[in-house]
Amino acid sequence: MQTTVERPAQRLAESSPVQGGETQSPDTPQAVIGKLAEESAAGLGGLLRKGFDMVTAPVRMAVDAVSLLKEEVESVYERDPAARSTLEILTCYPGVHAVLGHRMSHWMWERELKTPARMLSQFARGFTGIEIHPGATIGPRFFIDHGMGVVIGETAEVGADVTLYHGVTLGGTSLNKGKRHPTLGDRVVVGAGAKILGAINIGEDTRIGANAVVVKSVPANAVVVGVPGQNVARSKPHRSTDAPDLNHGSLPDPVGVSLHSLLQRVATLERHSHNEHGHGENGHEPHIQAPKAGMWHGEDFSI
Numbered sequence: 001m002q003t004t005v006e007r008p009a010q011r012l013a014e015s016s017p018v019q020g021g022e023t024q025s026p027d028t029p030q031a032v033i034g035k036l037a038e039e040s041a042a043g044l045g046g047l048l049r050k051g052f053d054m055v056t057a058p059v060r061m062a063v064d065a066v067s068l069l070k071e072e073v074e075s076v077y078e079r080d081p082a083a084r085s086t087l088e089i090l091t092c093y094p095g096v097h098a099v100l101g102h103r104m105s106h107w108m109w110e111r112e113l114k115t116p117a118r119m120l121s122q123f124a125r126g127f128t129g130i131e132i133h134p135g136a137t138i139g140p141r142f143f144i145d146h147g148m149g150v151v152i153g154e155t156a157e158v159g160a161d162v163t164l165y166h167g168v169t170l171g172g173t174s175l176n177k178g179k180r181h182p183t184l185g186d187r188v189v190v191g192a193g194a195k196i197l198g199a200i201n202i203g204e205d206t207r208i209g210a211n212a213v214v215v216k217s218v219p220a221n222a223v224v225v226g227v228p229g230q231n232v233a234r235s236k237p238h239r240s241t242d243a244p245d246l247n248h249g250s251l252p253d254p255v256g257v258s259l260h261s262l263l264q265r266v267a268t269l270e271r272h273s274h275n276e277h278g279h280g281e282n283g284h285e286p287h288i289q290a291p292k293a294g295m296w297h298g299e300d301f302s303i
Contacts, residue, residue, distance in 0.1 A: 068103065068140075072096055075141040079163055079244050095144030098130035105134035136170075139186070146192075156181035159188065159204070163244060167193040173215075174199070185220065187240065191248050205238040209251045223252060230254050260291060 069090075076089045076096065083089055089096060101124030108117035117134035125131040130147045132138070135154040142158055144150055146166040152158070155178070156170040168190045172180035182196045185203050191210035196202065203220030214229040221237040224230065232252045238245050 069100070071141050072099060072143075075143045075161070079143050079246065080145060094128035094130060095147040098124055098128040098132060098144060098147060098150075099138065099142055101128070102132040102134065102136070102138055105132075106136070106138070109134035136181075153181035155179045155199070157183040159184055159186035161187045161244070163189045163246070165190065165192040165194075165210075169195045169197070171195065171197045172199075173197050182214075187238070187244070189245055205234075205240070205245070207238075207245050207248075210248060225251050225253065226255060 073086055073089050073096075076083050076093060083093075101120060105117040105120040105124070108120065114134075121132060121134045128147060130144060130150045132150075132152045133154040133156070136152050136156045136158070138152075138158045139160040139162065141161045142164075143162075144164045147164075149167040150164055150169075152170045153172050155172070158170075162184050170182050170184070174180040179199045181199065183199075183201050184190075184196075185201070185206070187205050188202050188208070189206075190196065190208040191212070193211040194208045194214065195212070196208065196214045198215060200214070200217040202208070202214070202218045203222065205221045206218050207223045208214060208218075208229070209223065209225040211227070212224050212229045213227045214224055216229075218224055218229070218231050219233075221234045223232045223234060225232065232254060
């Protein structure tokens with residue numbers, strides 16, 4: 001009987017707040033006040049953090065803008081020997097103006113401000129002659145030399161340290177809303193007037209010759225020439241630590257070399273035939289002679 005009475009009393013004591021102890025019921029005024037104080041402190045801390053972020057956000061954006069501007073100026077010094085001063089670069093280089101304008105319009109595009117982004121890009125187009133869709137993704141240290149007539153489409157992607165010259169088109173070949181423009185790897189150089197069309201990939205350290213038309217993907221460390229573009233592997237690969245590859249005069253001519261080789265082989269075969277059969281030179285139909293010292297013969301072309 002004693003055990004029966006003690007157990008309910010023990011349970012009642014355990015469930016009751018301890019007078020003068022360390023634990024309190026959640027429903028006591030002291031506990032409620034403590035909880036409200038903790039919540040108020042946490043809310044005040046959150047407000048202070050948000051306020052600090054709002055105050056310092058312009059400063060951080062200004063620091064980022066200065067760092068970005070410094071990178072753009074350094075890329076011009078690195079790739080244009082005509083650059084003489086920072087003031088000249090900031091005031092007289094339309095490629096720099098176009099890239100900076102695109103950085104702003106792309107920021108707006110990513111935040112669903114589509115129409116203002118397009119309006120800004122069109123203003124930059126009229127001011128610089130360079131059209132970059134705000135949806136295009138442009139990597140750091142992107143340099144457009146001269147720039148007039150450059151067109152970069154919405155889904156184009158450009159890597160770091162890429163160089164474009166005037167008249168270049170990164171165009172699409174599909175009516176699909178998805179990826180339809182090319183992707184350029186790091187350190188790609190595209191010569192004047194070249195056209196790179198479609199959702200193709202241009203490998204890193206590749207050089208596209210002037211006026212080439214590229215319609216298929218290109219592996220890394222290649223040189224592309226001709227219409228349509230012919231891929232030629234570099235005999236000496238370009239590395240990321242090398243200086244920018246701006247040697248536009250060093251372009252292979254695979255079609256011309258092939259024709260030269262074929263004409264030489266035809267001439268050799270005709271000489272063998274002449275020696276074996278004793279025919280005179282007039283026994284053969286005239287044909288175009290292989291160039292000598294890089295010079296084609298005018299009489300072969302009725303000039």
